[in-house]
Structure formats: C-alpha cells, structure tokens
Amino acid sequence: MDEQGAAAEPSHPGRHQTSVKPVQVLLEEASQLKTEGNTLYREKSIRSAISRYHRALLVLRSLDSDVMSSLKGFGPEIPVLTPEQEALLRNTQVDCYNNLAACLLQRQSxxxxxxxxxxxxxxxxxxxxxxxxxxxxxxxxxxxxxxxxxxxxxxxxxxxxxxxxxxxxxxxxxxxxxxxxxxxxxxxxxxxxxxxxxxxxxxxxxxxxxxxxx
CATH class of the missing domain: 1.25.40.10 (Tetratricopeptide repeat domain)
Structure with missing residues (x-):
C-alpha cells in the first residue's frame, strides 16, 4: 500500500470510533447507559442492569486518568477534562459501582x-x-x-x-x-x-x- 493509502486508512468509517468521539459525547453515552441500568434494576431485570453498568464503566475507562496513566505511551492521549466533566465522570462511576453492588446483593447466590x-x-x-x-x-x-x-x-x-x-x-x-x-x-x-x-x-x-x- 502507498503512503497516500496508508494516510487515508484511519478515515474509513467504522474504525477507531471510540477514540475520536468527543469527551462530552462519551460522558453522555455512559450516563445514558447508567440510566437504562437503573430502569432495568427497578424492573428486576438484574442481569441486563449489570450489563448496562459494565458498559457504562467501559465507556468511561478511556477518560479516567487513574486508569489510563498506567498505559501512557501505549494508546491515545488521555483527554483533558473540565472540572464539570471530571465531576460527571466520577459521579457516574460512583453510581455504577454502587448500583452493581446493589444488583449483586439481589442475586440468589x-x-x-x-x-x-x-x-x-x-x-x-x-x-x-x-x-x-x-x-x-x-x-x-x-x-x-x-x-x-x-x-x-x-x-x-x-x-x-x-x-x-x-x-x-x-x-x-x-x-x-x-x-x-x-x-x-x-x-x-x-x-x-x-x-x-x-x-x-x-x-x-x-x-x-x-x-x-x-
């Protein structure tokens, strides 16, 4: 493949989608997944709720400096968050982990x-x-x-x-x-x-x- 082709490759649709999403979009996506998890929890759909909370936390991993600092140099740069975005990140993580614990306590085992x-x-x-x-x-x-x-x-x-x-x-x-x-x-x-x-x-x-x- 020539240099032009190599340079154009990252712009193909469907590749590196999560790495190019704006910070606010990722935060809103995680928040929406958490909200869906809360609804499923209230409906007693515990397994589905757990899945939503895990997905929300996975979305937030790329924004969390505590997680990504150990991988520095091996992936995309950690985005800089505003204080408001940092607060939303932490609050969403706190809610998801708290709710995961609540879900597990509802299980038979x-x-x-x-x-x-x-x-x-x-x-x-x-x-x-x-x-x-x-x-x-x-x-x-x-x-x-x-x-x-x-x-x-x-x-x-x-x-x-x-x-x-x-x-x-x-x-x-x-x-x-x-x-x-x-x-x-x-x-x-x-x-x-x-x-x-x-x-x-x-x-x-x-x-x-x-x-x-x-």
Missing part, C-alpha cells in the same frame, strides 16, 4: 467479595458514601472479617444515624464479635487447663519416683 470490591472503589473517591460503607460492611461481615465490617458500619451509622438496616447489621457484627471473643477465651482456658493437668501429672510421677527410691 451473592458474590460478597465482588460486592466489597465495588464498594471499596466508591470509597476511594467518596470515603463517606453511606451506600458504599453499608454494603462494604455487609459484604465484609459475610466474608468473615467481623472487625473490619464493624468499622464500615460504624462509619455508615455516623453519616446516617437513623438507618434501621445499618443498625441491624452493626448489631449482627457486635454479636458475632462477642461470640468470637467467647470462643477465643474458651480455647485459651482449655489450653491453660490442659497445661495444668500435664504439670500435675509430672508432679505425681516425680513424687512416685522419689517414693520408690526411698
């Missing part, structure tokens, strides 16, 4: 690790986000890290003191911590008691040996 991971992504950008704190707490409690779960739920309760669900799961975490402490104490008592018995047996044996010697 819940992947609590993914719920926690999605919630923690939100908390990187918005440390006081109540929904993310609550879902991180619930997921972490189910995974088995009760102390960490309690901390997330305490923070959620500070932000929303009257939330009944937060209070309920915080109470669950505190009750579980009490049980874990009781089991730990019982285990140590058992170890201590076993040690005393062993010491007592050794003392009896030594006494018997001394008596036989006399």
């Amino acid at each position: 819940v992947d609590y690790t993914r719920v926690r991971d999605y919630s923690l992504r939100v908390l990187q950008w918005q440390p006081r986000n109540v929904k993310a704190l609550y879902r991180a707490g619930v997921a972490t409690l189910e995974i088995g890290d009760t102390q960490a779960a309690k901390q997330y739920l305490i923070k959620a309760l500070r932000e929303q003191p009257n939330d009944a669900n937060v209070k309920k799961h915080l109470q669950r975490a505190e009750e579980r911590l009490k049980l874990e402490l009781q089991k730990e104490k019982a285990m140590y008592r058992g170890m201590f008691s076993s040690g005393l018995k062993d010491s007592s047996r050794e003392g009896i044996n030594q006494t018997n040996e001394a008596s036989e010697g006399v």
Whole structure:
C-alpha cells in the first residue's frame, strides 16, 4: 500500500470510533447507559442492569486518568477534562459501582467479595458514601472479617444515624464479635487447663519416683 493509502486508512468509517468521539459525547453515552441500568434494576431485570453498568464503566475507562496513566505511551492521549466533566465522570462511576453492588446483593447466590470490591472503589473517591460503607460492611461481615465490617458500619451509622438496616447489621457484627471473643477465651482456658493437668501429672510421677527410691 502507498503512503497516500496508508494516510487515508484511519478515515474509513467504522474504525477507531471510540477514540475520536468527543469527551462530552462519551460522558453522555455512559450516563445514558447508567440510566437504562437503573430502569432495568427497578424492573428486576438484574442481569441486563449489570450489563448496562459494565458498559457504562467501559465507556468511561478511556477518560479516567487513574486508569489510563498506567498505559501512557501505549494508546491515545488521555483527554483533558473540565472540572464539570471530571465531576460527571466520577459521579457516574460512583453510581455504577454502587448500583452493581446493589444488583449483586439481589442475586440468589451473592458474590460478597465482588460486592466489597465495588464498594471499596466508591470509597476511594467518596470515603463517606453511606451506600458504599453499608454494603462494604455487609459484604465484609459475610466474608468473615467481623472487625473490619464493624468499622464500615460504624462509619455508615455516623453519616446516617437513623438507618434501621445499618443498625441491624452493626448489631449482627457486635454479636458475632462477642461470640468470637467467647470462643477465643474458651480455647485459651482449655489450653491453660490442659497445661495444668500435664504439670500435675509430672508432679505425681516425680513424687512416685522419689517414693520408690526411698
């Protein structure tokens, strides 16, 4: 192919479409996908809602400096966003990750690790986000890290003191911590008691040996 043909190739329709779309168009596309996801979630079409949220996040990847900075030099330049566009980007990402976590919690078999991971992504950008704190707490409690779960739920309760669900799961975490402490104490008592018995047996044996010697 000659140089003229090579130069003309990128202008063919259907090629590199996403790389040449204006920033605002991509942001609006992601926002629309998120809105469709919300509608599907309300209609209980959980799988379709999850698909929309994932697609929205995929559209936003090329605009996210946190994601693209690690790929610098291997693809198109990261576009410069205005403060308003940056805010829309983050808010859409936050909503999508929060809503993905909500979708997963609606499934019959819940992947609590993914719920926690999605919630923690939100908390990187918005440390006081109540929904993310609550879902991180619930997921972490189910995974088995009760102390960490309690901390997330305490923070959620500070932000929303009257939330009944937060209070309920915080109470669950505190009750579980009490049980874990009781089991730990019982285990140590058992170890201590076993040690005393062993010491007592050794003392009896030594006494018997001394008596036989006399």
